[in-house]
Amino acid sequence: MVLDLRAPIALRGKWIGMILLGFVALAGIVGSAAILMTMNQRQMDGVAHAYQVERQVSAMRVSLLRIDSFRRKKDIERRADELKTYRTRLDSAIASFRTLTSDNPRQQARVPLLEALQAQVLLDVGAITKEEFGESIRVEDPLGMLDVLTKAMQDEELRLQRFRNAEMRRIQYGFYVVLGAAGLLLIVVGLLTFVSLRRFTRDLVNSRQALRDANAGLELAVQERTADLKRANGELQRFAYIVSHDLRSPLVNVMGFTSELEIAAKRLGEMLEEARKTRPETLFPGTDELIEQDLPEAIHFIRTSTQKMDRLINAILQLSRQGSRALMPAWLDMNRLLADVVETLKVRAEQAGAQIIIAPNQPEIYGDRVAIEQILSNLIENAIKYNQPGRPPIIEVTGRRIGTHAEFRVTDNGRGIDPGDFERVFDLFRRSGAQDRPGEGIGLAHVRAVVYRLGGSILIESELGVGSTFILSIPLHYSEEQSQVS
Amino acid sequence: MLAAGFLLGACFLLGGCLDSRGQDDVWYGYYYDDLRDNAEGAISRPYKTAQECRIAMQDYTMEAKVTSGFACARGCASARDGAIANCREVVR
């Protein structure tokens, strides 16, 4: 099952694009609104501006007409102040007009004509002299001209107003278009986002489902394998158990009837003794030998063999039981555990004159106490048992963490193991070296079975006549899945 | 692709809203034959400075009638219907 995990990443890129597009649309709306506001403001300014211009034009016209009414000389003299006021008003109106229409070349172009009109009227009423009039242009019918001119000026402002309105409408139209486009964009982005989000979610759900399926398949396969192994293991254990029991049953008979034979032989011996005393002539030659030597010898061999067989069967039984025992993992302080193990072996160690050194700072592990005790106790016991003749055993146990495992080394100065036997010693009923110590070859087989069950491993480093090191590696944290079915 | 298209459209529309002003640095002479009405004025060739424009325009209007007039301006929005307004600077 191949899972395409890139698809959601590509989708994420698209997604960011969508969000950006959404922001662009929003910015468009905001920007358009801002521009519209500015335009609006300008229009309002324009209205105010036109109104002002109109006022100034009116003021100019009124002032000029008033000045024109000062036709008589005595009027000028009598109402000099009034004339002065109108002149000032006219001047300021023209100045204002100039300023207000400073962006319009046509209105500006009219200013000289206005000034000429002003000068003409002032000359006509006699407010200024010919000298003061100077080079100014002469205007015929200044009042008629004034009427036409002011009307043209007002028309111009009106026309500009219309033009401004048209411009505003164009801008508004543009704004609405932008607004519409942005709205559309938002809708499209929203739709696309929705669609891609749905697709993304669907893909996610699909891939998660696929992953779950794959996991389920894997888990199922593992479960099947584990079940198979457990079944095989269970069958093996049952087999061992049944075999050992059914082997024992005839053995009981062999032993029992051997004993009966022994009793019978003893009776025969007594009878032989009796016959020797009372009627030795009736005895066949060789009868004594048969009864006193051959019979007990045969019985002895049968007995020792059956005893040995019983021990072997017991060993198989013990191994099969070990495999079916439920492990109960717990946190173990290995310093204490090792001290306890040494304590149980104290008597044997003293008898052998052995010295057992437990290194400090043993790693703490989570595992089955009984199993680990059995392993270490077996290893230390072996180290005591298989010493180099004439050399008191010195045994050292060290422990350290290596990754997820704890490594324990049981080192002795014993007789050592032939490198060719490194594998053999772990087999059931197999031993190495001189067979001068008691034992059935069960201990290490048992140790290895237990170590495997804990998910660990065991190795030997050894040199003949120098000593051996058993290197035990077990997981720091026991878990059922990790343990090998042994 | 779609996004780029939209972006371009938005920019175009926004651009349309902005004032399209003429060339700022160049002066034009605006001549009006009769200031008593609002007929379309004549526009001169461009000048580098306002001074150049004025001298040229004054020469041009020397023999003209009283109701004619002119102004030099730059940065004007050339409006529709022949109206010239909203110039950045107008001199006489």
Next chain:
Amino acid sequence: MSNPLPVTIIMIEDDLGHARLIEKNIRRAGISNHITHFDNGTAALEFLFNPTQDPARRGPVLILLDLNLPDMSGTAVLARIKEAPELHRTPVVVLTTTDDRVEIQRCYDLGCNVYITKPVNYESFAEAIRQLGLFLSVIQIPESGG
């Protein structure tokens, strides 16, 4: 109770050799009670539950039971005996090669009275049988069905 009925020993044991050895040792221990031998569980249960047999005539019984039987498991036989109201007080001595703790516990849970592991070591086996003889002489065997 001054003149109790003689106790019959019912031995359910499929291995003839074992049966012979058990009998020999019982006799050697000085127990002369009648021993009825069955080599399978079905026949033994048939005998024990046969209603035509008069329990009073048969007298009180002690059962020696092997756990490995060819036709059914010894524990099943034990369960049947201890379930039956007329037999549940009958002493049952379980004799087997098993020394499995779980199985021993199961036998006691089912109500067996004594559990003897058949040792390969003949001396200890004989000793166990002798103890059984002692057990036989001490226990009060109830009237069958009582």
